[in-house]
């Protein structure tokens with residue numbers, strides 16, 4: 001007996017014609033909603049002849065009746081693949097637990113999730129085969145899964161005979177579901193997606209959603225809300241910018257100043273992020289983002305989340321962004337996060353990027369540096385500027401020096 005006495009479930013790959021059809025449909029799905037591409041390509045296909053539809057489990061394994069898929073055709077199959085990807089991206093399984101959906105109500109939660117997903121897919125013009133929609137449940141469009149579920153509970157007499165979408169939808173598990181957590185070290189390749197990896201994919205999708213919206217692509221509002229919620233920024237920008245601007249703003253008396261005592265009324269929906277009142281100050285802010293080799297995708301995502309927060313929530317109409325590893329790229333003027341182009345991957349010397357940012361005209365009042373902290377720092381902030389160093393993760397020390405404010409934020413899971 002060896003130590004590895006685990007009867008790992010090997011998922012046999014799809015056979016020739018099925019694999020070809022599925023690949024074509026998956027590619028179509030990724031083109032239809034490009035911001036979901038990383039999720040769509042993470043799904044692990046499992047053949048399920050005779051099932052009658054597609055389903056997904058909580059480990060991102062999609063169960064496929066490929067005969068049914070051929071009846072649907074490529075376009076509709078692509079839409080169904082997107083539907084299943086939405087279940088796991090929106091974390092319907094865990095959300096069901098969070099609101100304590102009981103087993104005998106799992107089918108209602110499944111319906112609520114389907115209605116919310118299909119509503120969004122239809123708005124995108126995707127042709128699903130016989131989709132459950134909010135109107136079929138007697139409900140209005142554009143609401144959250146949890147709201148649909150509460151309504152359905154009230155309408156308890158619902159007896160829609162629906163096939164379950166599997167445990168990944170938070171519904172009843174399929175009878176034939178693989179009852180085993182995936183082993184990410186399996187040499188045979190991915191047999192499913194574990195929770196840590198799933199969260200990383202969700203964050204990547206959320207960034208792609210925000211970026212797609214930023215470039216003017218049509219993204220359903222529900223998905224944008226979901227993404228912004230997931231990417232909740234950590235930096236208390238309001239107090240940081242205010243204290244950094246405080247003295248320099250007073251020094252430039254001719255310039256209009258923010259009236260933080262009279263927050264914008266729009267901030268009611270997000271009381272934790274007040275906007276300045278009507279006397280808008282447009283602070284000149286430059287950002288230096290570390291794109292050296294040590295900045296992993298999660299760290300970069302955290303950095304981009306903070307840049308997005310600066311752009312969206314603080315009336316900073318345009319940011320100067322300097323992308324920097326050991327060398328600085330020419331400053332980019334960014335109005336929407338989707339415009340930001342990242343490159344890098346080399347060693348690190350952010351002093352170069354900070355100097356490049358300081359030379360921009362008009363001169364920045366504040367230079368924000370987003371980094372894992374593994375870089376040499378200047379002794380002091382450049383003349384007439386404040387330097388705000390945001391260190392992501394707790395591996396490197398916080399920099400100190402004249403005019404430098406440092407802050408540590410958590411490395412995302």
Ligand SMILES: [Zn+2]
Pocket residue numbers: 083087113114165169
């Ligand atoms: Zn479903």
